[in-house]
Amino acid sequence: MKRLLILLLAAVGAAQAAPTNGALFDPIASVVQSPRCVNCHQAEAPRQKDQGVLHAQQVVRGRDGHGAPALQCAACHQAANTAQGQVPGAPNWHLAPLSMRWQGLDKKGVCQQMRDPARNGNRRSGDQVIEHMKTDPLVLWAWNPGAKRTTPPLSHDEFIKALQQWARAGMPCPD
Numbered sequence: 001m002k003r004l005l006i007l008l009l010a011a012v013g014a015a016q017a018a019p020t021n022g023a024l025f026d027p028i029a030s031v032v033q034s035p036r037c038v039n040c041h042q043a044e045a046p047r048q049k050d051q052g053v054l055h056a057q058q059v060v061r062g063r064d065g066h067g068a069p070a071l072q073c074a075a076c077h078q079a080a081n082t083a084q085g086q087v088p089g090a091p092n093w094h095l096a097p098l099s100m101r102w103q104g105l106d107k108k109g110v111c112q113q114m115r116d117p118a119r120n121g122n123r124r125s126g127d128q129v130i131e132h133m134k135t136d137p138l139v140l141w142a143w144n145p146g147a148k149r150t151t152p153p154l155s156h157d158e159f160i161k162a163l164q165q166w167a168r169a170g171m172p173c174p175d
């Protein structure tokens with residue numbers, strides 16, 4: 001009887017601890033699901049503006065995320081913002097691979113994608129998963145998007161701290 005009670009108490013404790021842990025992803029989701037990131041993590045075509053409207057000029061993914069042969073991303077997007085920031089730019093500008101699309105995913109779905117080596121570019125450890133977001137120029141561009149575009153809700157520093165906390169806890173996902 002006493003053992004049963006202890007087991008029950010342990011089960012209640014675990015059920016209460018789980019949601020708090022998954023909440024570690026909330027600040028990360030607020031950045032990752034912001035328009036500057038999501039507009040590139042799409043299926044068939046990139047999107048524009050804070051409303052995520054389909055990219056003008058009928059731009060599409062193409063075979064490798066760089067657009068149709070006759071209309072490549074690089075025809076307009078340079079290694080840095082151009083035209084007073086009107087045309088966004090960073091080195092090797094292109095759509096994220098299909099396995100990394102976030103279009104239509106909720107925060108739980110994005111979290112599961114990010115930690116899944118089969119879909120995240122074979123990044124296995126927490127350190128590997130967050131390294132890209134520390135240094136990749138396409139990620140950093142979101143904090144310097146040009147033309148008064150809005151930036152993600154956290155600073156890049158705050159974002160990295162939240163990622164480190166999440167990685168240390170074993171990359172828990174929301175329920």
Ligand code: HEC
Pocket residue numbers: 035036037039040046047048049050055057059060061065066067068071072073074075076077086087088093094095149
């Ligand atoms: C014909 C020129 C042109 C081509 C080709 C082009 N873009 Fe763009 N793109 C633009 C311009 C101009 C903007 C800025 C639109 C605005 O904010 O008013 C833009 C904006 C974007 C944005 C929105 C950034 C944001 O969050 O505000 C993304 C994402 C994007 N392009 C991705 C791509 C990708 C990926 C390709 C290739 C598959 C591509 N573009 C091809 C001209 C182009």
Ligand code: HEC
Pocket residue numbers: 031032036037038040041093094095096097100113114115119120121129132133138139140141142152
């Ligand atoms: C211009 C398009 C573009 C923008 C803007 C962009 N990404 Fe990406 N993202 C990519 C591409 C392309 C890859 C694949 C690169 C690779 O695997 O090395 C990628 C891969 C990733 C990955 C690694 C794989 C994964 O899904 O776990 C993460 C994480 C990521 N991006 C996060 C972000 C975040 C966070 C932002 C905004 C702060 C952002 N990206 C903005 C194009 C973009």
